[in-house]
Amino acid sequence: MTLHDSILSGDRRALARLITKIENDQPESRAALAALYPRGGRAQVIGVTGAPGTGKSTLVSEMAKAYRRAAKTVAIIAVDPTSPFTGGAILGDRIxxxxxxxxxxxxxxxxxxxxxLGGLARATDEVVAVVDAAGFDVIMIETVGAGQSEVDIARLAHTTLVVEAPGLGDDVQAIKAGILEIADVLVLNKADLPGAEAATRALRGMLMLAHTQWDVPICETVAAEGKGVAEVIAAIDRHRNYLLQNDGMIQRERDRVRRQLENLARDLLYSRFIAAKRDEVDAAIEAVASRQRDPYSVVDELLK
Amino acid sequence: MTTSPIRVLVAKPGLDGHDRGAKVIARALRDAGMEVIYTGLRQTPEMIAEAALQEDVDVVGLSILSGAHNALVPKVMDLLKGKGLNDVRVFLGGIVPDEDIPPLKALGVADVFGPGTSTDVIVESIRKTIRK
Incomplete structure (x- = not known):
């Protein structure tokens, strides 16, 4: 049986193996991806992002339990950062x-x-595609907890949750561009802590200034005790229905595919370019580093 | 790009609630360029084997300070084999009497590290065993 047939028949080990091959960009992963891609498109894809320590992993775990009680199968993709210095990583979301x-x-x-960069792993799109094809009802993607720029998740997920917690910043933080603008549902976790009311007020004030068709709900949760999780799931379902009724789902899918095709084409063109012009590139690096040439005209020349 | 870092599951089976050592090892393996899945305290052998399967790790590192290694390690090895994870290599760290080491290695444990082992020795042993 081929790897993709095993995955379609529910073999978890085959699924885990293919994910590794995709992460490592091994050639055989392309064929399996090509075979599996048409079988996907049924899963509900939920992104969960927010600063470190806001309780993303705990919330994801509690949401998964709620989906299981509703007899839905759940896949969780938890992303943590690679050290830029050593290439190693500690992946601690399972705790x-x-x-x-x-x-x-x-x-x-x-x-x-x-x-x-951007809060996701390089191969997250592909991994979502195979997990989707493997037949999971719900896919939750937990991003790196970096803070203000991991907007890639909004392009990949149908519904994006931004998790906040009291005491992380004033209302100027809340109106900064970026992370809050991608929220389809805002979650104020640790809502039993002092400052929760003020935080909710700041978030609500920020949302009132936003000009979106979809009215972003704010859910207060205490994820560690399971409180408020049902409301989060209800809000996600409302958002999903909103997308389905307004052609938003197909529009999101088109945007996602456009970005994916751009990225794939860019990677492929770049690797072909480097393979064909390695010596010229090396020479150009020397010329630019010593300021004999400038990077702009050098790139023009290399691409002629 | 054909970077394939060694993936390691660091787990603490059993009931001892002390994971300083496991965290030091996790950190050292990260600094050696490995991807370390850290699962936390009080893992059952079933949890460890299932996590090893889902995460498709090359290595499982067990930290056991309670003296229960002769009960826990064979259980983990059995479950890994039962899931078809025959190529996953198991390393053990903790307080293990010398006379227990040969039977553990006979079960398939790749290496056993006692207190005071330098992290360089551990990194080297894992690299040599996996040879990526």
Missing amino acids: RMRDLSGDDGVFIRSMATRGS
Whole structure:
């Protein structure tokens, strides 16, 4: 049986193996991806982002339990950063997901960013595609907890949750561009802590200034106790229905595919370019580094 | 790009609640360029084997300070084999009496590290065993 047939028949080990091959960009992963891609498109894809320590992993774990109670299967892709200095990584999101262990309906995979910026791992799109084809009902992607720029998740997920917690900053933080603008649902976790009311007020004030058709809800949760999780899931479902009724789903999918094709084409063109012109590039690096040439005209010349 | 870092699951089976050592090892392996999945305290052998499968790791590193290694390690090895993870190499760290080491290695444990082992020795042993 081929790797992709095993995955379609529910073999978890085959799925785990293919994810590794995709992460390592091994040639055989392309064929499996090509075979699996048409089988996907059914899963509900949820992104969860927010600053470190806001409780993303705990929230994801509690949401997974709620989806399991509703008899939905869940895949979790948890991304943590790769050290830019050593290439190593510590992937620690499973620590908060131990309650999910032993449930056949849950598959958790930790991924390191491997140099990708934007809060996701380089191969996250592809991994979502195979997990989708493997038949999971819900896919949750937990981003790196970096803070203000991991907007890639909004292009990949159908619904993006931004998780905040009290005491992380004043209302100027809340109106900065970026992370809050990608929220389809805002979650104020640790809502039992002092300052929760003020934080919710600041978030609400910020949302009132936003000009979006979709009215972004704010959900207060205490994820460690499971409080408010049902409301988060209800808000996600409302957003999904909103997208389905307004052609938003197909529009999001088109945007996602456009970006994916751009990235794939860019990577492929770049690797062909480097393979064909390695010596010229090396010479150009020397010329620019010693200021004999400038990078702009050098690139023009290399691409002629 | 054909970078394929060694993936390691660092797990603490059993009931001892002390994971300073496991965290030091996790950090050292990260600094050696490996991807370390750290699962935290009080893992059952079933949890460890399932995580090893889902994460498709090359190595499982077990930290056991409670003296229960003769009960826990064979259980983990059995479960890994039962899931078809025959190529996953298992390393053990903790307080293990010398006379227990040969039977553990006979079970397939790749290496056993006692207190005071330098992290360089551990990194080297894993690299040599996996040879990537």
